[in-house]
Amino acid sequence: MNASKNRTIISFSLIALLATLFSHRTLNAQTNSCVECHKELEEELLAPVDAFKLDIHQQFGLSCSDCHGGNPAEEDIDLAKDKSFKSVPKRSSIPEFCASCHADSTYMRQYNPSLRIDQLDIYWTSEHGQLLKKGDAKVAVCTDCHGVHGILSATHPKSWTFPWNIPQTCGRCHSNSEYMEGYKIPTIQMDEYKESVHAHALFEKKDLSAPVCNDCHGNHGAVPPKVTSIAYVCHQCHPSAGELFSQSPHKKAFDELEISECEACHGNHRILPPTDEMLGTGEKAVCIQCHESDSKPYQIASRIKEKLDGFVEKIHSAEILLERADRQGVEVSEPEFRLTEANTVLIMVRNLTHSFSLAEIEGKIEEGEKVVIEVTEAGEAALNEAKFRKTGLIIATVFILLLAIAIFLKIKQITKKYPA
Ligand code: HEC
Ligand code: HEC
Ligand code: HEC
Ligand code: HEC
Ligand code: HEC
Ligand code: HEC
Ligand code: HEC
Ligand code: HEC
Ligand code: HEC
Structure with a gap:
C-alpha cells in the first residue's frame, strides 16, 4: 500500500517536472524574456525594445543578451539577470564594450567577412580616443555617432552615419558652444560647412560623392588633419588640381614653410565656388596674401x-x-x-x-x-x-512693287482706250 502510494507520488512529480521542463522549452524556443518583460515597462526601460526593431544587430539575429549578457530563457528577473549579465556600460567603457565583438575577427567573420575590425584601434588614435583615455568622457564614443538601440548601417539613409546626416551627428557637440565650453576650438565648423560648395553639391545636387565631415577627418580617427594629410584628402577627389599643384613652384615653397596646400587659398569648411577674382592682384585675389607688389x-x-x-x-x-x-x-x-x-x-x-x-x-x-x-x-x-539677304529682300520687294505699279498703269491705259 505504502509502496504504491510512493510510486503514485513519484510519477506525479515526474509528470509535473516534465511538464515544467516542457513548458520551459516552449518559452525558450519562441520568446525572449528580455524583450517580453521590457516591452511591458516604461520610458528608458521600454525604449530599447522599440528602437531595436530596426537595428542592424537585430537584422543579423542578435538580441539584447548578445550585448548585455543574461539569460533570455528565464522569465524571472533574478534568473534572467544571472552572473553573465552586464549592466549598462559607463561612457568610458563603451568603446571596449562594442569592440568586444567588432575587434574580434573570428567572431565578426561568421557574420560578415568583409566588415573592417579596426574601429577601436583607429579610435584610440583620434583626438576623441586620446582624451577619453585621459578621463574626458565628453568626447565622442561609439554610441554618439552610431546611436544605441537603433544602430543602422551607414548605407541606410536614416543612419546617423549616412552622408547627409553626418554634419548633424558631429554638429550635435561641435556646434553646441555650451557643450564645447572649456575647449579651445571654435564651434563654427558645421555652419561654415553648410555654406560650402561641398554642402551645396551634397544637399542641393544630391551628389553623394561630395565630402562631409568624416571624409576629411576619417570615420574613427577624427583629428584636425595635418598639413600633409589635408593635401592628400583634397587630392583624392581633385586629382587634376592636385597633380598640377604638386609640380608647381608652390609645392616646395609650401612644404618648407609648412603652409597647407589647398587650404591656403580655398579654406577648409567654407570652401566657396572659385571665381576669376581669386586670381591676379585685385582686392579679392588670393595671390596678394603672400606676394608683394614689387615681386x-x-x-x-x-x-x-x-x-x-x-x-x-x-x-x-x-x-x-x-x-x-x-x-x-x-x-x-x-x-x-x-x-x-x-x-x-x-x-x-x-x-x-x-x-x-x-x-x-x-x-x-x-x-x-x-x-x-x-x-x-x-x-x-x-x-x-x-x-x-536683307538687301536682296528689299530689292526684290521694290522690284515687285514697281512691276505692280506698271501693270496697274497699263491696265488703266487700256481701259481708257476701250471704254465699256
Ligand atoms: C521580468 C522582467 C525583466 C526581465 C525578464 C528582464 N528585465 Fe531587464 N530590467 C527589468 C527592470 C524592472 C529593470 C529596471 C532596473 C531593475 O530593477 O533592475 C531592468 C533593467 C535592465 C537594464 C538596465 C539597468 C540595469 O539594471 O542594468 C538592462 C540593460 C536590462 N534590464 C537588460 C535586460 C536583458 C538583457 C534581459 C534578458 C537577459 C532582461 N533585461 C530581462 C525587468 C526585466
Ligand atoms: C549592440 C549592443 C546592444 C544591444 C543589442 C542592446 N543594447 Fe541595451 N544598451 C547598450 C549600450 C551600449 C547601452 C548604454 C547606452 C548609453 O549609456 O548611452 C545600453 C543601455 C540599455 C538600457 C539602459 C537605458 C537607459 O537609458 O538607462 C536598457 C534598459 C537596455 N539597454 C536594454 C536593452 C534591451 C531590452 C535590448 C534588447 C531589445 C538591448 N538593450 C539591446 C547596448 C546594447
Ligand atoms: C555581440 C557582438 C556585437 C556587439 C557587442 C556590437 N556589435 Fe555591432 N555588429 C555586430 C554584428 C554581428 C554586426 C553585423 C555585421 C554587418 O553589419 O555586416 C554588427 C553591425 C554593426 C554596424 C553596421 C556595420 C555595417 O555597416 O554593416 C554598426 C555601425 C555597429 N555594429 C556598431 C556597433 C556599436 C556602436 C556597438 C556598441 C554599442 C556594437 N556595434 C556592438 C556585432 C556586435
Ligand atoms: C566620431 C564618430 C564615430 C565614432 C566615435 C565611431 N564611429 Fe563608427 N563610423 C562612423 C562613421 C562616420 C562611419 C562610416 C560611414 C561610412 O562608411 O561612410 C562608421 C563606420 C563604422 C562601422 C562600419 C564599418 C567601417 O569601419 O566602415 C562600424 C562596424 C563601426 N563604425 C563601429 C564603431 C565602433 C565599434 C566604434 C567605437 C569603438 C565607433 N564605430 C566609433 C563614425 C563614428
Ligand atoms: C559627444 C560629442 C561629440 C561628437 C558627437 C563628436 N565630437 Fe569631435 N570632439 C568632441 C570633443 C569634446 C572634442 C575635444 C575638443 C578638443 O580637442 O579640444 C572633440 C575633438 C574633435 C577633433 C579634434 C579637434 C582639435 O583640434 O583638437 C576633431 C577633428 C573632431 N572632434 C571631429 C569630429 C567629427 C568629424 C565628428 C563626427 C563624425 C565628431 N567630432 C563628433 C566631441 C564630439
Ligand atoms: C573638405 C574637408 C573638410 C570637411 C568636409 C570638414 N573638415 Fe573639419 N577640418 C578640415 C581641415 C583642413 C581642418 C584643419 C584646420 C586647420 O588646422 O587649419 C579642419 C579642422 C576641424 C576641427 C578642429 C578645429 C578647427 O575648427 O580648426 C574640427 C573640430 C572640425 N574640423 C570638425 C568638422 C566637422 C564637425 C565637420 C562637418 C560639419 C568638418 N570638420 C568638415 C577639413 C574638413
Ligand atoms: C570626397 C570627395 C571630395 C573631397 C575629399 C574634397 N572635395 Fe572638393 N568637391 C567635391 C565635389 C563632388 C565637388 C562638387 C563638384 C560640383 O558639383 O561642381 C567639389 C567641389 C570643390 C570646389 C569647387 C569646384 C568648382 O568648380 O566649383 C573646390 C574649390 C573644392 N571642391 C576644393 C576642395 C578642397 C580644397 C578640398 C580639401 C580640403 C576638397 N575639395 C576635398 C569632392 C571632394
Ligand atoms: C595659391 C592659391 C591656390 C592654391 C594653393 C590652390 N588653389 Fe585651387 N584655385 C585657385 C584659384 C585662383 C582658382 C580659380 C581659378 C579661376 O576660376 O579663375 C582655383 C580653382 C580651383 C578649382 C575649380 C577649378 C578647377 O580646377 O576645376 C578647384 C577644384 C580647386 N581650385 C582645387 C584645389 C585643390 C584640390 C588644391 C590643392 C591641391 C588647390 N585648389 C590649391 C587658387 C589656388
Ligand atoms: C600662402 C602664400 C602664397 C599664396 C596665397 C600664393 N603664393 Fe605664390 N609663392 C609663395 C611662396 C612662398 C613662393 C616661393 C617664394 C617666392 O618665389 O616668392 C611662391 C612662388 C610663386 C611663383 C614662382 C615664382 C618664381 O620665381 O618661380 C609664382 C609664379 C607664384 N608664386 C604665383 C602665385 C599666384 C599666381 C598666386 C595666386 C593665385 C600665388 N602665387 C599665391 C606663396 C604663396
Whole structure:
C-alpha cells in the first residue's frame, strides 16, 4: 500500500517536472524574456525594445543578451539577470564594450567577412580616443555617432552615419558652444560647412560623392588633419588640381614653410565656388596674401589674370555675335557648337591656374583663342549673309512693287482706250 502510494507520488512529480521542463522549452524556443518583460515597462526601460526593431544587430539575429549578457530563457528577473549579465556600460567603457565583438575577427567573420575590425584601434588614435583615455568622457564614443538601440548601417539613409546626416551627428557637440565650453576650438565648423560648395553639391545636387565631415577627418580617427594629410584628402577627389599643384613652384615653397596646400587659398569648411577674382592682384585675389607688389610672382599673377580676362572677353563677344546672327534667322548651330570647345578650354585654363605658370596658361589660352577667332569669323559671315539677304529682300520687294505699279498703269491705259 505504502509502496504504491510512493510510486503514485513519484510519477506525479515526474509528470509535473516534465511538464515544467516542457513548458520551459516552449518559452525558450519562441520568446525572449528580455524583450517580453521590457516591452511591458516604461520610458528608458521600454525604449530599447522599440528602437531595436530596426537595428542592424537585430537584422543579423542578435538580441539584447548578445550585448548585455543574461539569460533570455528565464522569465524571472533574478534568473534572467544571472552572473553573465552586464549592466549598462559607463561612457568610458563603451568603446571596449562594442569592440568586444567588432575587434574580434573570428567572431565578426561568421557574420560578415568583409566588415573592417579596426574601429577601436583607429579610435584610440583620434583626438576623441586620446582624451577619453585621459578621463574626458565628453568626447565622442561609439554610441554618439552610431546611436544605441537603433544602430543602422551607414548605407541606410536614416543612419546617423549616412552622408547627409553626418554634419548633424558631429554638429550635435561641435556646434553646441555650451557643450564645447572649456575647449579651445571654435564651434563654427558645421555652419561654415553648410555654406560650402561641398554642402551645396551634397544637399542641393544630391551628389553623394561630395565630402562631409568624416571624409576629411576619417570615420574613427577624427583629428584636425595635418598639413600633409589635408593635401592628400583634397587630392583624392581633385586629382587634376592636385597633380598640377604638386609640380608647381608652390609645392616646395609650401612644404618648407609648412603652409597647407589647398587650404591656403580655398579654406577648409567654407570652401566657396572659385571665381576669376581669386586670381591676379585685385582686392579679392588670393595671390596678394603672400606676394608683394614689387615681386616677380606678383607680376606673373597680374599677367595671368590679364590673359584670362582677355580670353573670357573674347568668348563673350563671340557669344553676342552668334546670338545676333541667330535672332536674324541665320543658322549658326555649327559655330555655336565650336564655341563650347572654347568654353572647355576655359575650364582647362582655370584648372591650369594650379601650375602658376604663365607660359603654360598662355599656351592653352592661345589654343582657345584660335577657336574663338574661327567662331568669330563664322559669326561675322553669318551676319553678312543676313545683311545680304536683307538687301536682296528689299530689292526684290521694290522690284515687285514697281512691276505692280506698271501693270496697274497699263491696265488703266487700256481701259481708257476701250471704254465699256
Ligand atoms: C521580468 C522582467 C525583466 C526581465 C525578464 C528582464 N528585465 Fe531587464 N530590467 C527589468 C527592470 C524592472 C529593470 C529596471 C532596473 C531593475 O530593477 O533592475 C531592468 C533593467 C535592465 C537594464 C538596465 C539597468 C540595469 O539594471 O542594468 C538592462 C540593460 C536590462 N534590464 C537588460 C535586460 C536583458 C538583457 C534581459 C534578458 C537577459 C532582461 N533585461 C530581462 C525587468 C526585466
Ligand atoms: C549592440 C549592443 C546592444 C544591444 C543589442 C542592446 N543594447 Fe541595451 N544598451 C547598450 C549600450 C551600449 C547601452 C548604454 C547606452 C548609453 O549609456 O548611452 C545600453 C543601455 C540599455 C538600457 C539602459 C537605458 C537607459 O537609458 O538607462 C536598457 C534598459 C537596455 N539597454 C536594454 C536593452 C534591451 C531590452 C535590448 C534588447 C531589445 C538591448 N538593450 C539591446 C547596448 C546594447
Ligand atoms: C555581440 C557582438 C556585437 C556587439 C557587442 C556590437 N556589435 Fe555591432 N555588429 C555586430 C554584428 C554581428 C554586426 C553585423 C555585421 C554587418 O553589419 O555586416 C554588427 C553591425 C554593426 C554596424 C553596421 C556595420 C555595417 O555597416 O554593416 C554598426 C555601425 C555597429 N555594429 C556598431 C556597433 C556599436 C556602436 C556597438 C556598441 C554599442 C556594437 N556595434 C556592438 C556585432 C556586435
Ligand atoms: C566620431 C564618430 C564615430 C565614432 C566615435 C565611431 N564611429 Fe563608427 N563610423 C562612423 C562613421 C562616420 C562611419 C562610416 C560611414 C561610412 O562608411 O561612410 C562608421 C563606420 C563604422 C562601422 C562600419 C564599418 C567601417 O569601419 O566602415 C562600424 C562596424 C563601426 N563604425 C563601429 C564603431 C565602433 C565599434 C566604434 C567605437 C569603438 C565607433 N564605430 C566609433 C563614425 C563614428
Ligand atoms: C559627444 C560629442 C561629440 C561628437 C558627437 C563628436 N565630437 Fe569631435 N570632439 C568632441 C570633443 C569634446 C572634442 C575635444 C575638443 C578638443 O580637442 O579640444 C572633440 C575633438 C574633435 C577633433 C579634434 C579637434 C582639435 O583640434 O583638437 C576633431 C577633428 C573632431 N572632434 C571631429 C569630429 C567629427 C568629424 C565628428 C563626427 C563624425 C565628431 N567630432 C563628433 C566631441 C564630439
Ligand atoms: C573638405 C574637408 C573638410 C570637411 C568636409 C570638414 N573638415 Fe573639419 N577640418 C578640415 C581641415 C583642413 C581642418 C584643419 C584646420 C586647420 O588646422 O587649419 C579642419 C579642422 C576641424 C576641427 C578642429 C578645429 C578647427 O575648427 O580648426 C574640427 C573640430 C572640425 N574640423 C570638425 C568638422 C566637422 C564637425 C565637420 C562637418 C560639419 C568638418 N570638420 C568638415 C577639413 C574638413
Ligand atoms: C570626397 C570627395 C571630395 C573631397 C575629399 C574634397 N572635395 Fe572638393 N568637391 C567635391 C565635389 C563632388 C565637388 C562638387 C563638384 C560640383 O558639383 O561642381 C567639389 C567641389 C570643390 C570646389 C569647387 C569646384 C568648382 O568648380 O566649383 C573646390 C574649390 C573644392 N571642391 C576644393 C576642395 C578642397 C580644397 C578640398 C580639401 C580640403 C576638397 N575639395 C576635398 C569632392 C571632394
Ligand atoms: C595659391 C592659391 C591656390 C592654391 C594653393 C590652390 N588653389 Fe585651387 N584655385 C585657385 C584659384 C585662383 C582658382 C580659380 C581659378 C579661376 O576660376 O579663375 C582655383 C580653382 C580651383 C578649382 C575649380 C577649378 C578647377 O580646377 O576645376 C578647384 C577644384 C580647386 N581650385 C582645387 C584645389 C585643390 C584640390 C588644391 C590643392 C591641391 C588647390 N585648389 C590649391 C587658387 C589656388
Ligand atoms: C600662402 C602664400 C602664397 C599664396 C596665397 C600664393 N603664393 Fe605664390 N609663392 C609663395 C611662396 C612662398 C613662393 C616661393 C617664394 C617666392 O618665389 O616668392 C611662391 C612662388 C610663386 C611663383 C614662382 C615664382 C618664381 O620665381 O618661380 C609664382 C609664379 C607664384 N608664386 C604665383 C602665385 C599666384 C599666381 C598666386 C595666386 C593665385 C600665388 N602665387 C599665391 C606663396 C604663396
